[in-house]
Amino acid sequence: xxxxxxxxxxxxxxxxxxxxxxxxxxxxxxxxxxxxxxxxxxxxxxxxxxxxxxxxxxxxxxxxxxxxxxxxxxxxxxxxxxxxxxxxxxxxxxxxxxxxxxxxxxxxxxxxxxxxxxxxxxxxxxxxxxxxxxxxxxxxxxxxxxxxxxxxxxxxxxxxxxxxxxxxxxxxxxxxxxxxxxxxxxxxxxxxxxxxxxxxxxxxxxxxxxxxxxxxxxxxxxxxxxxxxxxxxx
Numbered sequence: 001x002x003x004x005x006x007x008x009x010x011x012x013x014x015x016x017x018x019x020x021x022x023x024x025x026x027x028x029x030x031x032x033x034x035x036x037x038x039x040x041x042x043x044x045x046x047x048x049x050x051x052x053x054x055x056x057x058x059x060x061x062x063x064x065x066x067x068x069x070x071x072x073x074x075x076x077x078x079x080x081x082x083x084x085x086x087x088x089x090x091x092x093x094x095x096x097x098x099x100x101x102x103x104x105x106x107x108x109x110x111x112x113x114x115x116x117x118x119x120x121x122x123x124x125x126x127x128x129x130x131x132x133x134x135x136x137x138x139x140x141x142x143x144x145x146x147x148x149x150x151x152x153x154x155x156x157x158x159x160x161x162x163x164x165x166x167x168x169x170x171x172x173x174x175x176x177x178x179x180x181x182x183x184x185x186x187x188x189x190x191x192x193x194x195x196x197x198x199x200x201x202x203x204x205x206x207x208x209x210x211x212x213x214x215x216x217x218x219x220x221x222x223x224x225x226x227x228x229x230x231x232x233x234x
Contacts (some may be wrong), residue, residue, distance in 0.1 A: 006145070010028050025164040025205070031171045033167075034205060036151035038212055041227055045145050047119050051084055051166055054229030058083040064138050067220035073100035081119060081230075090119035094126065094137060143185055143216070146227055153220040160195060161195075168220055169202035182216060194218040 024030055044050055050058050054116040062079040076099060081092040096113040113136050116127040123140040134140075157175040164171040177196040183189070194216055199209035 002120050023169065026162070027163055028159060028173070031162050031164065031173045031200070032097055032151070032154050034171060035173055036149070036154055037204075038149040038198070038214065039151070040054075040210075042214075043146055046122060046144065047081075047083070047142070048088065050229070051085065051088055053175070053231060054083065055085060056230050057085040058227065058229035059062075060144070060228075061129075061224075061226040062139075062142060063222070063224045065220075065222040069220070073098045079117065079124070079137075081117070081124075081170040083133075092117055094124075096136065139185070140223060143182065143214075143223070144227065146185065147179075147182060149214075154169075157196075164205075169205055171200045171205055173198050178217070186216060186221060188218060188221070190217060 026195065030216045038055060041050065047060075060081040060083075062081075063078075065074050065076045067074045077094065078097075079092065079094050081089050082091050083214070087182040094113070094115055094117050095111060097109050097111045099107065099109040101192060115129070115136070117124050117137075118127060119125075122145070124142075125140070125172075126134055126137065136197050157177060160176060162171075162173040170218075174195055174197045176193055178191065178193045180190060182194050186194075188194070195218070197213075197215040197217070199213040199215070201209075201213075203209040204211050209229070210231050211226075212227045213224055213225040215222065217223070
């Protein structure tokens with residue numbers, strides 16, 4: 001009987017410890033502390049400086065989606081960039097597409113433009129481009145080059161929602177953001193309030209690597225930046 005009681009107490013104690021750990025990881029303090037580590041890369045005016053933080057290379061993916069209204073097609077642009085450690089080159093691809101639900105209620109996506117790209121100096125260029133094709137880029141600079149994220153700046157923002165997933169080990173937090181630099185970049189009116197989501201990957205929560213998605217959205221406008229790399233060990 002005593003052994004059974006002791007076992008039940010042990011199991012109950014472990015369960016309480018697990019719940020306490022989950023509660024801690026669901027707190028604003030914990031999630032925001034992880035989100036604040038974005039300050040390591042936001043901002044990085046010259047993307048080539050990222051090789052100092054990620055000597056084994058890095059990847060950046062930028063997605064822009066805009067839709068005039070619910071009945072209009074979505075205009076999409078996706079940029080992928082890879083930082084190649086051996087050559088210190090940053091290059092990738094841009095794909096522009098149009099997507100919509102057709103009359104038969106089926107999703108359709110059409111690729112409108114696709115090209116190889118590279119980063120040099122302080123902006124992105126299309127390989128073998130002329131002035132016309134260069135204009136195909138929605139942004140030749142990334143928001144990561146301009147927008148600053150810090151613990152103090154995040155702490156001052158209102159939180160819309162936050163959460164930690166026990167199943168995936170990832171976390172996310174959404175803030176209300178009113179920032180003229182971001183509004184200007186996204187082509188929004190002055191004073192516009194948007195939502196900023198920060199998604200933190202499981203390896204980042206576990207301290208194994210560095211991976212985040214930062215999303216800026218308002219109505220039918222969506223801009224996301226994904227940065228993934230392995231931090232240099234001290």
